[in-house]
Amino acid sequence: MKLTFWGAAQQVTGSMHLVELEGGTKILIDCGLDYENKKDFEQNNAKFPFDPSELDLLILTHSHIDHSGNIPNLIKQGFSGLIVCSPPTLELSDYLLQDSLNIQMMEIRKRRKQYYRKKNKKSSSNLPQPLYTKKHINEMIDLTTVLEIGELFHFNDELQLFFKPAGHILGAVSVCLEVKEKGTVKRIGFTGDLGNFNSKLVPDPEPFSNIDYLVSESTYGGRQHITDSRKAEEVLLEEVIETCVNKKGKLVIPAFSVGRTQAILFTLNQLFQEGKLPNINIYTDSPLAIRSTKIYQFNLSYLNDEAKQFQHKHGSLFSFPLLNTVENEKESEYLSVSTEPCVIVSAAGMVEGGRIQMHVRNNVSHEANTILIAGFCAEGTLGDRLLKGQDFVEIERRQRAVKAKILRTDVFSAHPDHNQLLNYFQASNKGSLKQIYLVHGELDQMKKLAADVRNIEVLTPFKGQSFELD
Template structure:
């Protein structure tokens, strides 16, 4: 059999790996969007979204809902895929709302594109092909093919092929994917890490132990660094709030992914509130998608950790408390700019590449009394990365803006495991039995550092694939 890496190869986003069995049966593990590079390179045919023939794929195994793992699933069906998507139940629910939101954004992009085209304007500014923008109807067709699989169930895909989803932490429903395949009379096993979570993370259970595998694909987002201690996240948040909303007073803007990061931040704020530590200031949660995600977290509360379940029992809600205001209408979102009291604004997207966060940042770009607290990773080329790395000015569209807004960053809310968590994941493998370890989903420096770390620990055959790199296993 062979394993080909079509995404997240020496990059953090766009996860996509294709496993081809000896009989030609194809398993696609994740089908994500590259969040930092929106051009489609190396298509199998003109206007395709993929460098392989989608119609030849037989089944998809999805590790979790984030768009850099799920965001191109509707494109797969548009290009002839006829199989099923296997994932956990929470992943199915979260993927649906994420893909629906992505489809609505696509249609706004298409409307702008067609308007420019009809007026004979240059289309060079658009980094997409209109044919590749899927609709909510495409998402509905996609979700009809999802088959929810319980954690820990050894699911028989076809004779001689099994998959097991193992809790990975990181996000509600996120899984490591363990595949067993009979190949010419030999049983071969592969373990795909997906995104590895961290221990003691707000709301989520710790990652579960994983079985021994012949081949391991491991993410390396934080392969060269350690996080701040997770127990400091609430204290760090409290310190930032005091400095930015009480001492000045000003406003704190938190760009956060609607699914996962927003819930962790809201939960920590709620805990500070019930402990009497949170200053009496307004908190705006400005993400309709985040509100939908909150409901799914409530729906699947049995998947959350004991601390979260106990909190629900004591306070009836994870995310609703005094001074919290959920913003639904776009007009109300823009009206926040006229709110003159100190406040906290939590809005998406985390990398600032879309969503309401953009108008909050733009409205406060030159406000020295505003602070942006970045609580997650921003891929190179995204607005989040450009703001983080700004040198006093930032171009938005055709305009150059002076940057007076303060920018702070923390990784204490990151859902990704750090170097120690990744080592812990790999060390569950017997180095005399694992034949090869593939590193993906990371920047080159992080991958190289983690490769050296594993080799120092005695793990042989650690490789860093490039895009399109094919391995016979």
């Protein structure tokens, strides 16, 4: 069989790996958007380096856009095979892809205005277009079959597969392909994105056993989580008391709509039910996060024991009297300038775009406030610039004084760090593991991770690199 890396190769986004079997079956693992470089977005995503109509099967590990975001375009360009994912991934993907299309349309409207201004005419030729339309999202849903974790899926005489829990976010899975070739069975594992161990809501990632090859994410390779002996509950409670009670300020928490928002709201609910949370309003302000939170609530069987026990005892994971959902943009604007001491959880996590940018803009210059960065921020994003500790930060072309306290915590991280990845590799190696291919990471960090792996060959493939696996 041949394995080719067409995305997330020596970079983080655009996950897409092609497996071609001797009997002719062609399988794609994930089909994510590559948004590593905004300028090259169209060039990197519009066309595929293979014929989509020749693919038989697409396996989707989880709903994040860097893994799922180009599937509707794959369909637009001829893919009509089967898509397999977990049931929560299918539900979340529907919302996330719609959201991704809305973001593309906003960008396109901006560019069209520029185009008309430049050309000074209302010509429609060469106008920027979105990668796909709503129709292709609907077609994706129609082509999908859901597979539960642990069930064996027989695709044809040369391929069967099964999922393992990956942690990370609701419904995320690692996938094992069992390939029958030349009378023997070879097993190849794809981690998808793995979760941090002991995360809120989601179970721990489960290592493979008895695999021959492993394709692994390496987002936090070479990095350790900030050591914090405190639990997530303690970190949040301390900041709510310090900022909202003692200083009468606002605690603003940028959080991705799927995953981190739910972990934070659940933790606040735990504090409330224990009678520890002060009488401070909590606002969740992201339409996508509100919809995703409902999907978490309805997929309890995919959550960890702590979440199940909490649900059993309190009847809900997320609903408690202090939690308010912000329904529309007007309310959101009002909240961003109000002086009520409160907690605001809003998207997106790296403070790039979305409603969080307005909350940060209107609150960053007040000493009483705190901005709590709860996850990885890529270089150059507003979250990253805030963390650099500068006195002024540019938001929407204006310099704003940074007077709020800027804090960072890794207690809500959605990826394993360097040591956790090494432990995962060790647990996955029962003697037969021949090679590990690292993807979904920066090359320098991958090299640090590879250097610490003992007794197994570790490779860092470049985009388009192929390997014969035998």
